[in-house]
Amino acid sequence: MALQTRAIKRRIKSVQNTHKITKAMELVAASKMRKAVQSVLGTRPFAQLAWDTVKTISSVTDTSMHPLLRERHDTKRTLLILLTSDRGLAGGFNNSMIRLTLAEIAKQPGEVDIIAVGKRGADAIKRSEKTLLASFSDITNNPRFEDVLPIGKLAVNEFLKGTYDKVLIGYTDFVSSINQKPLMLELLPLGAPESMKEIGEVGKKEPRALAELRKANVREYLFEPDAKTVLDRLLPRLIETMVYQAVLESAASEHSARMMAMRNASDAATDMIDSLTLIYNQARQAGITQEIAEISSGKAALEQNS
Amino acid sequence: MNKISLKIVTPEKVVFEDAGVDSVSTMTQSGEVTILPGHIPMVSNLQPGEARYKKDGEEFLLAHSTGFLEVRGGNQVVILADTAERVEELELEKIEAAKEQARRILTEKRNIDEVAFADASAMMERELARERVAKKKYRKLPNQLT
Numbered sequence: 001m002a003l004q005t006r007a008i009k010r011r012i013k014s015v016q017n018t019h020k021i022t023k024a025m026e027l028v029a030a031s032k033m034r035k036a037v038q039s040v041l042g043t044r045p046f047a048q049l050a051w052d053t054v055k056t057i058s059s060v061t062d063t064s065m066h067p068l069l070r071e072r073h074d075t076k077r078t079l080l081i082l083l084t085s086d087r088g089l090a091g092g093f094n095n096s097m098i099r100l101t102l103a104e105i106a107k108q109p110g111e112v113d114i115i116a117v118g119k120r121g122a123d124a125i126k127r128s129e130k131t132l133l134a135s136f137s138d139i140t141n142n143p144r145f146e147d148v149l150p151i152g153k154l155a156v157n158e159f160l161k162g163t164y165d166k167v168l169i170g171y172t173d174f175v176s177s178i179n180q181k182p183l184m185l186e187l188l189p190l191g192a193p194e195s196m197k198e199i200g201e202v203g204k205k206e207p208r209a210l211a212e213l214r215k216a217n218v219r220e221y222l223f224e225p226d227a228k229t230v231l232d233r234l235l236p237r238l239i240e241t242m243v244y245q246a247v248l249e250s251a252a253s254e255h256s257a258r259m260m261a262m263r264n265a266s267d268a269a270t271d272m273i274d275s276l277t278l279i280y281n282q283a284r285q286a287g288i289t290q291e292i293a294e295i296s297s298g299k300a301a302l303e304q305n306s
Numbered sequence: 307m308n309k310i311s312l313k314i315v316t317p318e319k320v321v322f323e324d325a326g327v328d329s330v331s332t333m334t335q336s337g338e339v340t341i342l343p344g345h346i347p348m349v350s351n352l353q354p355g356e357a358r359y360k361k362d363g364e365e366f367l368l369a370h371s372t373g374f375l376e377v378r379g380g381n382q383v384v385i386l387a388d389t390a391e392r393v394e395e396l397e398l399e400k401i402e403a404a405k406e407q408a409r410r411i412l413t414e415k416r417n418i419d420e421v422a423f424a425d426a427s428a429m430m431e432r433e434l435a436r437e438r439v440a441k442k443k444y445r446k447l448p449n450q451l452t
Binding site: 039042046049050053056057060222224225229230233234237241 | 313315316317318319320334335336339346347348349350351374376377378384386
């Protein structure tokens with residue numbers, strides 16, 4: 001009996017330690033999440049406005065005017081930017097993103113190469129034996145615009161060189177702290193406005209500016225000094241902004257997913273401690289009852305003999 | 307009378323938003339432009355410099371760096387800038403320090419590191435624009451007192 005209670009006690013202690021760790025991780029993730037969510041919400045208006053601008057431009061001007069807008073007829077090679085986290089223990093965050101990515105790769109005609117942001121994604125891609133064009137890590141924690149810049153630049157350059165005919169980006173959209181949605185978007189070419197969805201759950205509605213343009217029946221846009229100069233600067237800049245926004249969304253999602261996972265683990269640990277304590281008390285009580293029974297039966301035996 | 311709805315946005319935040327502005331002037335690549343209500347849709351590249359907007363006869367100043375100016379249908383003006391500050395947020399000492407740093411990098415890295423050199427010249431331009439705006443503020447203050 002004494003042996004059993006000791007074993008249960010040891011078990012309770014180990015669960016308590018785990019509980020302490022998951023609780024601490026939950027708090028850390030929560031504070032990181034607050035910061036990440038703040039920066040996501042701060043960037044959304046900018047990304048949204050920039051996106052509106054390009055949509056409006058590409059719907060009123062000739063899309064063949066700029067190589068980044070032009071749609072290519074057959075897609076031979078696709079580049080996919082995959083955003084995941086560097087570390088695990090974030091619930092289904094990485095798994096669902098990677099699953100979506102692998103499904104998307106299978107859907108694409110022709111070859112797909114990958115730029116992985118975050119170690120988890122890079123590892124998964126290596127396992128699936130796809131080509132990894134580049135791998136970035138250590139930027140998902142508190143990302144700055146300068147850190148993200150090379151990713152967008154690389155994608156734009158490869159696209160302009162003609163190595164790839166399409167660039168996709170897979171990231172986890174931050175809907176709320178308990179709901180994150182893995183998404184796959186077409187980043188390049190920027191051409192057809194109908195096929196465009198936007199970064200940040202702001203919806204698929206037609207931008208207000210475009211609706212008003214339609215109403216006013218404006219067919220022309222004035223470019224100052226000229227269309228090429230403006231688009232040459234605006235479009236790569238937009239791509240960088242969008243990649244940055246996606247990285248921020250992904251970071252906010254990662255921290256909230258981790259927070260939820262850790263909260264669940266802490267709750268499970270508390271439940272486990274409760275039920276183990278119950279079993280422990282039962283065992284202890286049983287031990288005492290048994291001891292009393294032994295003593296009283298011994299006493300009864302002595303009385304009978306005398 | 308028509309009014310312009312002006313929005314100035316940077317990647318960090320929405321710096322300014324007002325639906326009742328009378329005119330907006332900014333520095334673009336091809337010189338200063340002033341947008342009045344009823345302007346046709348236009349897109350232009352911004353040069354680091356000052357933006358001025360008029361509201362009810364009063365003029366307000368902002369400093370901005372590179373970015374884009376977009377005039378949309380329906381009297382909407384959107385300024386997408388890398389950085390933008392209102393006059394009240396500018397401090398001459400900080401600008402002076404940043405300018406000094408940019409100058410140092412410019413002399414050190416000339417012909418050595420092209421990227422750092424380009425960054426520093428962009429920084430220099432930005433700080434010069436800020437300084438211009440900030441100095442205007444200090445010049446203006448005594449006048450207001452009298």
